Each structure stands twice: as structure tokens, then as C-alpha cells.
Amino acid sequence: MRIFPHIHTMKHKHLLPILLLLTTTLSAQDNNNEVLRLDSLFWEAYNRCDVPLMMSLFTEDIEFYHDKGGPTLGLTAFTQSVEKGLCGDPNFRLRREAISGTVKVFPMYNQGVEYGTVLSGEHVFYIILNGGTPILDGHARFTNFWRKTEKGWKMSRVLSYDHGPAKK
Numbered sequence: 001m002r003i004f005p006h007i008h009t010m011k012h013k014h015l016l017p018i019l020l021l022l023t024t025t026l027s028a029q030d031n032n033n034e035v036l037r038l039d040s041l042f043w044e045a046y047n048r049c050d051v052p053l054m055m056s057l058f059t060e061d062i063e064f065y066h067d068k069g070g071p072t073l074g075l076t077a078f079t080q081s082v083e084k085g086l087c088g089d090p091n092f093r094l095r096r097e098a099i100s101g102t103v104k105v106f107p108m109y110n111q112g113v114e115y116g117t118v119l120s121g122e123h124v125f126y127i128i129l130n131g132g133t134p135i136l137d138g139h140a141r142f143t144n145f146w147r148k149t150e151k152g153w154k155m156s157r158v159l160s161y162d163h164g165p166a167k168k
Helices: 010-048 051-056 073-086
Strands: 058-066 070-071 094-096 104-110 113-129 137-149 152-165
Touching: 010 051, 010 094, 010 104, 010 113, 010 137, 010 152, 051 058, 051 073, 058 073, 070 073
Parallel strands: 058 152
Antiparallel strands: 058 070, 094 113, 104 113, 113 137, 137 152
């Protein structure tokens, strides 16, 4: 059985590359949507300091590069850093929000097969002290590499940079 049975005459063979491109594009869009869904799930967990859920979205060989705090390599070191730092004080929380319109998705291919996705954009952070009113604090850029693994899409490389005061 042919996938495209109507493409068997010479006059329609020129459509095959277009149909293959369309199929690849639709597959990439599905993957993009899945990566965006998982990214959203990660940041929801981040905002709640749900460390187990956050860590479940990383590869074991995670590499996290921060322009102010330096590199953190490996899931164990990264988990400890989050538990002791970001989520170490229940009276201090950060809330992250992506800046609308800045988040971009770039599929990565190897011989026509998508193996990863680059997600980049800008975000702002709010400080929340003792459960009080969030205070707009900082602005930064991010570039994350999501890798397709046997266990699904996982973040494997994170660049967090250009940190500065929030732009109002």
C-alpha cells in the first residue's frame, strides 16, 4: 500500500518533496508543542519549588551555565544547588514569567530526523518574601536545549545570561 497512492504518474511526482516537507513540518510542530508544554510544566514547578518535578525534566548529564553563578554540571550537583539555593529558604521564593513574544523554538535535525530543540527568550523574576506581594526584581535571557531521549524530551543544556534589573 502506498502512502500517497495518487502520486504514481510523472505529472504528480513533483508533489512528493512538498508532501514530505509538509509531513516533516507537522512533526516538528508537534514536537515544538510538546517541548513548549514541558517547558511550561518546568516553570510551574520552578515557581512552586517542586524540586522532584523540576529534576525529572532534565537529563542526567545536565549542563547549566549561569552568567553570575557559573556552571553546574550533572543532575546530582544541579539538584543539590536548587535544594540549597533557590528552594533552600521557604521564606524566599522567586517567580519567573516569560516575556510575551520573546520565546522562540528552533528544531534541530540530524539527517532529517529531529533530535533536539533550542528554546530561547527573555524572562523576568519576582521576589516573594514570607509569602508576601511579589516584587519585580530581575530580567534575563535564556537558551535551553531540549534533547529527544528514550524517556521523552528532556532539558540537557541551559544558558542563563544577561541578568540585570527588570525593565519596567
